[in-house]
Amino acid sequence: MKMTFRWFGTGFDSISLWQIRQIPGVKGVITTLYDSVPGEAWDVNKIRALKKEVQDAGLEISGIESVNIHDDIKTGTGRRDEYIENYIKTLELLGKEDIHMVCYNFMPVFDWTRSDLAKKRPDGSTVLAYNQADIDKINPEEMFANLDKKSNGFVLPGWEPERMRKIKQLFDGYKNVDKEKLFSNLVYFLKAIMPVCDKYNINMAIHPDDPAWPVFNLPRIITGKDQILRMLKAVDNVHNGITMCTGSLGTNPQNDLPDIIRACKGRIHFAHVRNLWHEAPGKFEEAAHLSADGSFDMYAIMKALYETGFSGPIRPDHGRTIWGEVSMPGYGLYDRALGAAYLNGLWEAIEKSHRAEH
Numbered sequence: 001m002k003m004t005f006r007w008f009g010t011g012f013d014s015i016s017l018w019q020i021r022q023i024p025g026v027k028g029v030i031t032t033l034y035d036s037v038p039g040e041a042w043d044v045n046k047i048r049a050l051k052k053e054v055q056d057a058g059l060e061i062s063g064i065e066s067v068n069i070h071d072d073i074k075t076g077t078g079r080r081d082e083y084i085e086n087y088i089k090t091l092e093l094l095g096k097e098d099i100h101m102v103c104y105n106f107m108p109v110f111d112w113t114r115s116d117l118a119k120k121r122p123d124g125s126t127v128l129a130y131n132q133a134d135i136d137k138i139n140p141e142e143m144f145a146n147l148d149k150k151s152n153g154f155v156l157p158g159w160e161p162e163r164m165r166k167i168k169q170l171f172d173g174y175k176n177v178d179k180e181k182l183f184s185n186l187v188y189f190l191k192a193i194m195p196v197c198d199k200y201n202i203n204m205a206i207h208p209d210d211p212a213w214p215v216f217n218l219p220r221i222i223t224g225k226d227q228i229l230r231m232l233k234a235v236d237n238v239h240n241g242i243t244m245c246t247g248s249l250g251t252n253p254q255n256d257l258p259d260i261i262r263a264c265k266g267r268i269h270f271a272h273v274r275n276l277w278h279e280a281p282g283k284f285e286e287a288a289h290l291s292a293d294g295s296f297d298m299y300a301i302m303k304a305l306y307e308t309g310f311s312g313p314i315r316p317d318h319g320r321t322i323w324g325e326v327s328m329p330g331y332g333l334y335d336r337a338l339g340a341a342y343l344n345g346l347w348e349a350i351e352k353s354h355r356a357e358h
């Protein structure tokens with residue numbers, strides 16, 4: 001594995017590259033052109049400038065999170081081929097710049113959903129939290145307003161205000177899109193992009209749905225082991241893979257995370273490793289990465305990644321807000337840096353005990 005850190009880019013992130021460079025073991029960043037518009041091909045000069053900025057800081061771009069997918073591709077309108085063409089152009093540019101991993105999601109309308117961005121924990125830290133009962137009481141516009149108020153002035157990924165202004169129109173687009181339709185639109189998209197991925201050795205890593213069940217009656221298709229295996233089989237190409245996001249799949253306690261990792265051996269191209277604490281069904285909050293702080297066995301998760309030969313980029317995922325830091329919710333420096341150090345420690349111990357046994 002290669003330890004990395006998500007970075008939204010200068011002007012969008014409260015954290016600088018030199019800070020990331022000082023986190024032990026972090027070699028690269030996972031970044032994006034944060035102001036790119038889904039559906040448009042990326043600008044090669046912007047990609048090169050981003051790459052140079054990262055390299056000048058002594059780091060590398062280990063992958064892109066995300067190249068977002070236009071809703072017309074997800075809903076399968078007459079314009080989808082045009083948007084897929086642009087997506088292919090972007091992949092081609094990234095491949096030529098020696099970038100070989102692209103994370104994306106196929107979630108309708110929302111990238112992720114939370115009911116609270118700053119839930120206070122007993123130690124005074126705050127975390128992102130989800131309570132289905134709270135979500136059931138509000139409509140999507142109200143949820144956006146709640147999240148926007150608590151975003152500390154940052155634009156939240158997937159919750160861009162210009163997108164949210166069109167929220168009603170976005171929902172209308174999904175009116176006739178059920179799970180099967182969404183799945184076949186995903187397969188159509190993947191089949192169309194595989195040739196460029198083969199040519200430039202680009203690993204596509206779909207991010208699971210967060211949370212792993214339908215929200216606001218929108219369909220969700222990447223929610224558990226069976227659904228993931230169906231997707232991998234439908235386009236059986238090594239470049240069609242997944243992002244193993246423990247925090248997203250783990251929202252459903254029925255999902256056995258180490259088992260999913262083993263089942264997806266060879267097709268996990270990116271890992272987001274974080275912990276959650278389950279209070280009740282449909283009610284969870286994010287936790288520190290440490291196993292004892294949440295509901296997941298982080299050792300078992302890292303061991304499964306190690307034993308399946310995972311060699312892609314990995315990153316700590318959302319952190320708690322601690323020590324008075326002001327950042328995009330979930331994306332502060334301190335707790336994610338602690339997470340990276342902890343995951344590195346687990347990995348070193350697993351690697352050395354494995355070597356001692358063999």
Ligand SMILES: [Mn+2]
Nearest residue numbers: 245248272317
């Ligand atoms: Mn994730």
